């Protein structure tokens with residue numbers, strides 16, 4: 001279901017596009033003059049809204065966009081975005097038409113995919129740009145290094161494709177031990193050298209996600225593909241003092257919809273997992289797990305109200321959550337409650353929520369549901385050509 005966005009709903013995600021732009025500029029500075037920056041905006045820009053984020057990223061210096069699937073790119077094209085867009089995920093042959101129709105770059109992991117793309121492109125009088133993906137250790141998609149040369153030779157015989165990129169993905173770039181990343185990069189370099197020696201140099205080599213961009217300068221090559229850092233979350237935890245400062249771009253907020261006194265011995269929410277040890281004041285918030293507030297936060301998470309931490313009481317429901325405001329003076333119906341982000345001197349980061357729910361900041365951001373309206377500040381910068 002596509003929701004009509006209701007700007008009056010107190011539950012909303014506020015996205016600061018100036019924070020996105022600042023983080024993109026940080027990525028550009030790290031990339032230096034040799035490497036271009038691809039802003040990874042898959043999964044609706046990690047929950048932030050792909051079109052406004054893409055515009056902000058392009059306005060701040062990124063020249064490429066990365067998505068997981070062609071339909072994500074189609075939505076960007078429909079919004080008038082003309083920058084190069086690479087589909088990072090694998091496709092089936094039925095998706096080749098969408099890739100060609102929107103003039104996308106496509107990553108390929110086997111010659112059969114390239115053949116399907118070539119057939120589709122030829123039927124449209126188009127030349128399809130490909131990025132050959134090498135599996136140097138992620139164990140997900142890509143050609144094994146020993147198979148790349150033969151695949152590149154086969155692809156070179158196809159009439160309507162051009163291999164413009166050689167890429168790999170790093171499995172462990174955020175680890176303290178750099179050894180596996182170095183090994184992956186060495187395998188990638190060997191493949192690249194082998195292709196050059198065979199007379200098939202590939203102009204654009206890329207490997208770096210956010211963690212590699214920050215911690216592995218040797219991974220920057222010709223193009224970098226940062227995602228999570230653009231949203232203000234540190235890719236390596238705990239961050240080093242030398243890591244660049246990042247600005248969180250998203251606040252998930254709602255407002256108190258009801259206040260009630262709860263007598264000692266009274267219980268809250270399904271299953272009565274919380275029983276009041278003393279007389280308490282309880283606030284009900286119109287946000288639940290259907291909005292992306294994880295049920296795993298039941299009895300463990302907190303929100304911010306009037307700059308104070310208010311613990312979640314009992315189970316998070318689908319649409320509502322109850323919190324303890326006994327210690328918060330002057331709390332009123334309508335007061336803002338922040339589930340992710342800053343309020344006053346306090347902050348709840350996506351990483352704090354991830355820690356409590358056994359996941360990573362990426363998933364915390366992506367699971368903010370489509371029912372939550374996104375509002376933007378920082379405006380749309382002028383669209384680059």
Ligand SMILES: Cc1ncc(COP(=O)(O)O)c(C=O)c1O
Pocket residue numbers: 040088169208209210211225226227228229235
């Ligand atoms: C191929 C590829 N490159 C780059 C990225 C961006 O990674 P990160 O968000 O860790 O910077 C991703 C994200 O998963 C990816 O799949």
